[in-house]
Amino acid sequence: MTPRSSSESARDIPEATVARLPVYLRALTALADDGTRTCSSEHLAAVAGVNSAKLRKDLSYLGSYGTRGVGYDVDYLRYQIAREIGVTQDWPVVIVGIGNLGHALANYSGFRSRGFRVVALLDADPRRTDEVVAGVPVRAFDDLEQIVREQAVAIGVVATPAVAAQDVADRMVACGITSILNFAPTVLAVPEGVDVRKVDLSIELQILAYHEQRKSQAEPALPTDVRGTA
Amino acid sequence: MTPRSSSESARDIPEATVARLPVYLRALTALADDGTRTCSSEHLAAVAGVNSAKLRKDLSYLGSYGTRGVGYDVDYLRYQIAREIGVTQDWPVVIVGIGNLGHALANYSGFRSRGFRVVALLDADPRRTDEVVAGVPVRAFDDLEQIVREQAVAIGVVATPAVAAQDVADRMVACGITSILNFAPTVLAVPEGVDVRKVDLSIELQILAYHEQRKSQAEPALPTDVRGTA
DNA sequence: TAGATTGTTAATCGATTAACAATC
DNA sequence: TAGATTGTTAATCGATTAACAATC
Incomplete structure (x- = not known):
């Protein structure tokens, strides 16, 4: 069914x-901002918060970019790495849903500097389509198809309420978007070939709560612990 | 060094x-909101977006809560599950850094309904400490210790700029917070026993970009594809 | 040459999944 | 009893990590 001959630069x-x-x-x-020109895998791993063996193993998938005895430039x-990820040039991105979170995303300066350019902010509520957020005017959701076509947008961000998210994703997919970052607390159904990544605030907190609960259960076993008031 | 006898209900x-x-x-x-009273692992797995074998395996770690031939109530x-996670009662949470993202988090209604209660919003900027966001007054960051002590806060959310994040985390840890949800684009150093989870918007987008880049490289191999204008 | 550090091997660990016996 | 579905086994797959030969 899928012969998929390994193409030139497409390492797995x-x-x-x-x-x-x-x-x-x-x-x-x-490191570069600190003026560091060269670093060992040990040093870089410490800054990145990982094990140095894992770092070297990871880098080995990209090629051989270090110098033994010296380290990495x-x-x-x-x-x-930027080239491998594909962020040596900017990716146009649309954000749909300009509520509190949409505002925060639109204003997030980290996008621009990390390979992304917010080309449009869309909202279904006509009362929002006058606003200008972070220098970008909010437009009607129905403009999606036109914008995606004209600007060759491949990545969409869903920042709508949960009820609207699947419809928004369907419209995105229909007009050619193939990567979606979903902030709505819903599982999105998308066709094969479309990537979805999910950011879910309360799921992250619940994972912390699980571990927190086990810590307090373990507490009585700790000998040097001072018990608070009830 | 760690005998750690397995305590009663602490399955791993x-x-x-x-x-x-x-x-x-x-x-x-x-499902409950839709009025569904009973479901099979197949059905629940579909709604959750996972494989049903994985779901059953996961549930088997909690115990045996289904009925063969029937499904789950x-x-x-x-x-x-709520009991196992520990969200049958509310966890008090503090949010530090009430910028765009902090506003969005404070206004996020999903926290309350999912086991969390925002007990305080803190910001180091005195110009923000008059504001009331989502019914909660913004207080000075220096009030952290008092609030954490009085309200027995175990979970903190860092929504500050990257430069401030480590200091905020240090202060949180010093006054007894043992779980941190970090939205700042930095690796936080914390002592053992403190859990950190990270939500990083541009990292999520970069992961999508990587796969997106590979899609366009593979595109020429697709026979039925219509090529756009440049 | 001696010291440092990479890139890779191989062992280990953890997660996923299909298959099916148990049982409602 | 027949059909449905769980809970568990065992095989497979992928990720992590220590160790070290290669080499600057």
């Missing part, structure tokens, strides 16, 4: 590694 | 399973 990088490449990129940027490695 | 649930329990909880809530399973 494990998903866990892909998820860490942006972390390394950020760590390298921090910060700028060179940074460029290689 | 794999981390990957823990991360999915909140997803099941949300799916069960959706939605309300009963929902309660059991």
Whole structure:
């Protein structure tokens, strides 16, 4: 069914590694800003918050960009990772749903500097379509198709309430968007070939709560612990 | 060094399973809201967006809450999962950094309904400490210790700029917070026993960009594809 | 040459999944 | 009893990590 001959530069990088490449990129940027020109895997791993063996293994999927006995050139490695991720040039992004979270996202300055450009803010509520947020005017959701076509948008951000999210995703997919970052607390159904990543605030908090609960259960076993008032 | 005799109810649930329990909880809530009283693992898995074998395996770590040949009682399973996560009662939470994102988080209604209560909003900027956001007054960051002590806060949310995040985390840890949800684009250093989870918008987008880039590289191989204008 | 550090191997660990016996 | 569906087993897959030969 799928012959898929391995194309030239398409090495197969494990998903866990892909998820860490942006972390390394950020760590390298921090080092570069500090004026560091060269770093060892041990040093970079410490800044990135990972095990150095894991870092070296991850980097080995990209190629061989270090020098034994010396380490890595910060700028060179940074460029290689940025190229591998695909953020050496900007990706146009649309954000749908300009409520509290949409505002925060539109104003987030980290997008621009990290390979993304917010080309449009869309909202279904006509009362919002007069507003200008972070220099970008809010437009009607129905303009989606036109914007995606004209600006060749491949990535969409869903920041709507849960009830609207699936409809928004369907419209995005229908007009050619193939990557979606979903902030709405719903599971989105999308056709094969479309990637969805989910950011869910209360799920993150619940994971913390689970561990927190176990800590307080374990507490009575700790000998040096001072018990608070009830 | 650590004898750690297995305490009564402290079964060891794999981390990957823990991360999915909140997803099941949300799916069960959706089913309950639709009036569904009973569901099969197949049905629940579809709503939660996972494989049914994985769902059954995950649930088996909690106990045996289904009925063979019948399925699961939605309300009963929902309660059991909520209890396991620890969200049958509310966790007090403080949010530090009331910028755009802090506003969005403070206004997020999903917290209250999912086991969390925002007891304080803190900001270091005195110009913000007059504001009331979502019914909660913004207070000075220096009030952190007092609030954490008085309200027995265990979970803190960092929504500050990157430069401030480590200091905020240090202060949180110093006054007894043991779980941190970090929205600042920095790796936080914390002592053992403190859990940190990170939500990073541009990292999520970069992961999407990586896969997006590979899609366009593969595109020429697709026979039925219509090429756009440049 | 001696010291440092990479890139890779191989062992280990944890997560996923299909299959099916148990049982309602 | 027949059909449905759970809970569990076991095989497979992927990720992590220590160790070290290669090499600057």
